[in-house]
Amino acid sequence: QVMLAESGGGTVEAGGSLRLSCVASGLAYSSNCIGWFRQAPGKEREGVGTIWTGSGSTYYADSVQGRFIISQDKAKNTVYLEMNSLKPEDTAMYYCAIYEGTWPCNPTPRDFGDWGQGTQVSVSS
Numbered sequence: 001q002v003m004l005a006e007s008g009g010g011t012v013e014a015g016g017s018l019r020l021s022c023v024a025s026g027l028a029y030s031s032n033c034i035g036w037f038r039q040a041p042g043k044e045r046e047g048v049g050t051i052w053t054g055s056g057s058t059y060y061a062d063s064v065q066g067r068f069i070i071s072q073d074k075a076k077n078t079v080y081l082e083m084n085s086l087k088p089e090d091t092a093m094y095y096c097a098i099y100e101g102t103w104p105c106n107p108t109p110r111d112f113g114d115w116g117q118g119t120q121v122s123v124s125s
Contacts (some may be wrong), residue, residue, distance in 0.1 A: 002026045002114040004034075004096050009119030012086055014064030020081040020119060027077070030054065033105035035112055036070060036081045038092035038121075047107025048094070051079055056102055065091075086123045093118040 008020040024033065031054030039045040049060040051070045058070045069082040079096060097112035099105050 001096060002028075004098065004116035006096050006107050006116040006119040007093060009094060009121045011122040011124060013104060014086060014088055014123055014125050016085045016086050016123070017082070018086065018121060020083070020094055020121070021095075022079045022116060023063060024077045024079070024096075024098065025073070027098070029100070031047075032097040033101060033103060034072075034079045035097050035107040036079075037095045037097060037109055037112075038090075039095070040092040042085060043092075044090075044093075045095075045109045047109060048081065050105050050107050052101075052105070053079070053105040055103070059104065059106060061107065078119070083121070086121075088125045090121065092121060094121050097103050 003025045005023045035050040036048040051058045067085045072079045095118045097115040099112045
């Protein structure tokens with residue numbers, strides 16, 4: 001059974017940084033597409049970016065390109081989302097999820113089957 005657990009959320013001032021973690025367990029394959037998503041109150045879930053754990057290749061949504069970095073520690077089965085130059089509009093619940101397909105994989109929520117419980121990020125102005 002695949003399980004994903006996010007952590008690292010919190011409250012930060014605009015311009016600050018946070019690093020979220022996503023620990024994965026029960027993975028059936030050595031290479032997976034793991035995505036980061038966010039959902040603000042009253043808005044649809046939005047894809048932030050993805051990483052292919054086999055090669056470390058990444059993809060970012062335009063809204064976070066240049067500010068957010070996705071990385072991994074394969075020994076710890078952990079994927080990170082480093083968020084820099086945070087803006088109030090980045091405030092949301094952040095989730096990681098897994099897509100059991102191949103690369104390239106875009107962060108389209110409906111393609112991802114297993115999700116974590118989320119971690120809240122709040123950016124104050």
